[in-house]
Amino acid sequence: MNPLERYAPLVDDTEAFFAACERPLPSVVRVNTIKTDPERVRRALDDEGIEYEPVDWHDGLLRLSDGSPGTNWPYFHGWLHGQEEVSAVPALALDPQPGEKVWDSCAAPGSKTTQLSAMMDDRGTVVGNDNNLGRLSSLRHNAERLGVTNLVVTKQDGRNFSLKDFGFDEFDRAIVDAPCSCEGTIRKNPTTLEEWTLEHVHSVAAVQKGILSRAVQATKPGGTVVYSTCTFAPEENEAVVDHVLDTEDCEVVAFDCPLDSVSGVTEWEGDSYDSSVTDTHRIYPHLNDTGGFFCAKLEVGG
Template sequence: MEPLERYEPIVDDFDAFRAACERPLPTAVRVNTIEATVERAKRALEADGVEWTDREWSDEVLSVDTDSPGSTWASFHGWIHGQEEVSAIPATVLAPEPGERVWDACAAPGSKTTQLAALMDDEGLVVANDNNLGRLSALRFNTERLGVTNTVVVNSDARHFSLKPFDADERNASGSEARSQNFDAFDKALVDVPCSCEGTIRKNPTVLDEWTMDHVRSVAGVQKGILRRAVQATREGGTVVYSTCTFAPEENEAVLDHVLDAEDCHLVEFDVDLDSRPGVTEWDGERYDDSVRKARRFYPHHNDTGGFFCAKLEVDA
């Protein structure tokens, strides 16, 4: 059985799903509101002869008719950032406020990190962590290019992340001083974990060539550890958003089920005005907590996007 065929029992109109997975992915960008207004970015794209289309669910996300948005003047000035449309969902759902303390557990290459900073008006603190030292250069580059100044870049295994004060001698990705910090927990955490990446097949057609169940099971174990640490590092009443770009319940609902049982947290409803389906409560002989229905599955044939999974948790008081 091909990897995608295993999902036929949980995907409506499976033929449309397969057909969508075989089509190229439309190009999308996110307007960087730290450096420009949406209208200014649109005018810059028009001046370059690039047509754009609004995406109704987000004022900052645009569909563009170019395969190389990075070569536009709007990108050169840091006014836009090439970002897959569904990749903009987690930060939108987390909805950080200016002045809050936010942990981005698996941050590189920085698309979601810089989106978090923009939603916070570049105020407060974003701790952008990644365990892959080689990917930190891309994370730092993107924060600098997009004018982010509230972000500290950290190299750590998120499963064992140590929450400690960030003092005024710490330097963020753009070189400016970080504010003195003394806190016991983050207000919010974004957990966009490494995964089997099945949902990226429209932009990475070879992603399934080396797909194995052993890899799915292995990465699911890592995901559970990262999400548990995020809940532990977030204050009571705080918010944690968990996301993947895979269809596998082993990496999605099963991870949530594990963490709901192990940590003091619960799932909450959310809506981003995109067509989606609820999380599945049964898979391959396993039964998950009924509340995983509050998670959302985004399939390629529903919104002409990549595949995605997103869940919102609140830490219990």
């Protein structure tokens, strides 16, 4: 059975949902404002005869008509980075400011991390953490290519991340873009669901709870924590948020999602979640022709 069938009761238009999951994903790039600006990128792409369409909700995102995003001059100059449209949402929800200290707990390969740096005008500190050396090497490569200078790369287990080596003891903001069952990436990786099991969903949810708890603890009172996944499973989304609402000092806050989305669910397979999870966002592939996504915004010490 297709694991996605279990979400049919949550989706308004199941036919459109399953049809979208079958389609390949458009190739999208983000303009790296550390090195350039959208207008100059558009001029350079025009000069090179590369076709693109602007994304209507964000002037720094472009849909490329065909080909690999890596084979053009703007990409070579580190002006562009391949990043799925929907994955630009969590950094916007976090809204980091220049000069702040920001933690990205699961940073590699770095699309969101480098977006945070750009939003901060490459000032202050982004601590980009990951626990896998191979993935850290792609994070380092991407950050170098994009000219990022405010990134500190660490290799720790996010669940018990230590700040003892740093000159500060709490972050202004944190983002947990958690490892997950990746159901929402089906359009990019059609084999994603072949190894899907409910046991894996439950075991990865336990890791997610650990990392999100640590992010809330490591963020200053009044600070912001954003939690995101690329999966539809409520066990990995609303249930994880519900868990930290119980165990840590934080609350869900509403945010404007720039893409069409629906509210988080308060009930799933016999479990019920805190009513405030209706302020989290579920993005299904058919709503905006993107991948699937979940995003929640929390305020610490709420």
